Amino acid sequence: MNDYSSNLEPPLCSFASFLCDPGEAQVSEITAYLTRARHRFQIMDAQISALIEERDSLAESIRMHESVISVIRRLPTEILCRIFSLTLPRLAHMEIPPTPWSLALVNRRWRDVATTFPALWTSFGVHTAQYRGPDGLTRSPNDTPSALDRLTEQLRRSADLPLHITIEENLSVLTETFDILMDVRHRWETLCFRGTRSFFTGIEAEMVMLRRICVASRPNLMAKPLISLEFETVLPELISAAYNIMNSIRDKVIPCDWGRLTHYDGAITLTTFPLLLQQARELVDCRLIFYSERYAPQPPDRSQSVELRNLQQLSISITECLAYLTAPRLEELAVDGHVPAGCHTSGGDPNLIIDFLARSSCTLLRLSLLRCTPNFPLFQAVPSLIELTLQCDPKYITPFLPYFFPAAAADEQADDTPPLFPNLTALSVEWLGTSALASAVEMLSARFHMSHTSPGYRKLEFFGLLIDVDKQYNTTKIPHKAKSVFELLTL
Template identity: 30%
Template sequence: MTSLQCHQCGATFASCNKSASEPCDLNPPPGTRHYALLNSNDVPLESDSVFVKVAISKIDAPLASLDGEIARLRAQLQQLEEERASLSCHRDRNCAILSPLRRMPPEVLGQIFSWTLPLLRVTREKGVHITDSPWVLTHVSRRWRAIAFSIPSLWTFFAIRFRPHMNPSLAYPLPMVETQIARAQAQKLKIHFYGCETSNSTPQKQIFQCLTKHVSRWEELSFGLTSALFPLLKNLQGRFLSLLRLGIQWDSPKSQLGVESIDIFEMAPALVNVGVRSEHRSIPIRLPVQQLTRYSLDAPWETHRGILKLASNLVEARIFIDFDLQAWPDHGEIIQLPRLERLFVSHPETLAYLAFPALVALAIHTDASGEGLEHLEASLTRSSCPLRSLYFNGCPDSRTTFQILHKYPLIVDLGFIINDSDQSGAFKTLMTDLIVCGSEVAAPRLSSLFLGCFGINSYVDYEGYLEMVKSRWNSERCALKKAALLSESGPGPEGVTLSGLKRLREEGLELFLLDGPDAVEIMCGWLFYSRWV
């Protein structure tokens, strides 16, 4: 049997005098039986187990010693890290004494506080919690708390949302509402209150009744109505003295049961901006239409026509017809809207009854057939308006689009929102026709081309979009300066296409690539959805 030797001192393992913490070289020399077994898959003999076990036992001692040393060092490292964290904390506290924030004038700090208030889009989804601004500002320091208390405008915005089976810790308790009202002092209040039909109605009514004590100070009301809350709202007739903006929506079809009309806002003396979403059932609402500058409404055409005839001060309108759509009436009186600048119509046929000499932006719901778009040309001709921005919720056929662009050269902003796979063919054709090819240049005056996508957007031809934008950006005969590619959700452009779009941005094209909630908000802006209603 070959004895296993230490290759540092030449002794056998049994007689090696190196300490366990200083292990010998355990690699056997070439040519030995041990070396052969370590470097092959040979089957060991029974006699080989002797020197192998000796080798293992020799390794155990230094290995255990190293494990102990590592454990000791880890404990020491943890102690050092704790000491460092303590020192760092003390250093940060001392540095904070010299922080410019301590010397910042209260009015400047107050302005910064106003920028920390939650975004309206976020609060509409989840409401406001005590961990949000301005509440969180009062827990930083006595000075911050005093400054926050001294600025009533920080406390004027209420965003309260109830949901089914809502976690009680996320609820907006009544004492918080009362405290916030007190801190708002005499300022006008912005109320965003969204009830839930299936949640306990008692806390909803308690909070809303608390707010109604100050209804004369309401400047803004965005209300998600339920069957339990509607009677409380009806009792407020004649008390909306400061209300400028009104938004109404219904939590569910059950919320509308028994409601035949809403007639409590007709005498609101300051109301100029109204939006009503009646997605479950159209409910008539009486409004001070002569003073309105903006309205958005889901209603039959006859309801819209009655409003438009009297609303000569309108600057923006969303004419959405989602109920009782019948045969369009015979053409008769054209409704004059002398101040209207922005308009959305869910049915192009609406345009046959309107004239809008001041219109600068128009959004139309359409499809690949382009049905009803003949009324667009007629209304633009009749109105002689300075239209500059044209948005399609959908994708019309290429021929109709170019006829409009050719006839109305003031249009420089063109946008499309694709929301259906049936529109993919029309969109692909349109992108192809917009490509600069040889001496042919379609719509050379377009300086902005926008594309948005709702829902699953895998059917969008992103490669064709890139080719079109690239050709117009590189052409001296085109005015393209800005482009946008927005999507509600993935996958969006990838790989070579995405790289190509980013290169155009590096070359100077003002290109926006967005997805998610920010993209949705911009697309809604193209269709003149209000941010708050």
């Protein structure tokens, strides 16, 4: 105890003392006390501020020292490189691949790893028109020495690994850039290209490593690529195949070794669809966009039915095509009921989907129904689902809500409604209008919010069930668009 604290005994110690009028002696005593007390208060305030500053400094020191011994800093370099290669954005269709400079900003070791790991520098994007960069700013292409130096430096960092190239076609704008890439065309493994057939006249040389090619037409720069192909082994003739894609995909099947095709994403017609399946028996991922035809094609003979024993992912719009296909290892199915104008066929028929799944005897894990009306037998046919996406008229979704959200056992209003999907972990419901959303909110409230074991949305998270009311938003958020949505947020 210091001198100040020993002299801080208050002169007025009882409540009655505060009710009396002070005399001269008391005024002097109280004034002296206030002077000492205020001074002591200032000293204590300064000590508290110093302690807070010391505490904050100590907390920052602890944080920095903990980060030094963190697990991520002590990972072996080869494992860190593996993490980088698996988590960086992949080349997808017409996206211009970014270089991994952001990794170099974390710390010195990450910078050293990022700049010396060749696999991070194998994606190249050649812009021949104005484009929007990752920062959202509009940029113009250039063939300046600095740009060419950056391209050359990236090629050096990529060592001798296969390259993934994205090009927009007006090559006369960036001739020097394209010449540099052409000098290493023997290393091209992936080519994504938007343009016209004249492009291919400049790259007729054999490309011994080319396995993937993605081509889009020039008129609509934002359109999905016309076609995307990936083969299990290299195809030196793949460039000529791409030339034929640009020439006319509607007239014939592209002259490739379809027996080695593993991924097909793009355009096709009902006429060529059976021919593709008969040849491409090694397909793993197949996403079909059907073109309209000027005439009503003859339905393929059902004797042409093909078993794709390795197919794991299938996306299709015209469900009639499922009648000619079986896929015993299928895990993911997406059906878009939209039929292009001019196609003389129906869209998504749930009965054809049921028949296809029964013939395939597959264990389906993910199902997406877009503009396709579901029915109860279809849901009964896929009890193994862990992810379900629905996009259709709300009136077709509301009747199934009791089966999507089984009542909690402790709920006094619980019924015996069995869950359709006992293993479901993700449910995405799109196009859920105001009326249907209100029904969903009521259902959620009745089956989760009133539970005695846990409040509503946390109960959903406990079961691993994610509700995505509007998929244009991040799936971890519920959009603030209506009172009914706000009601959902308050569960």
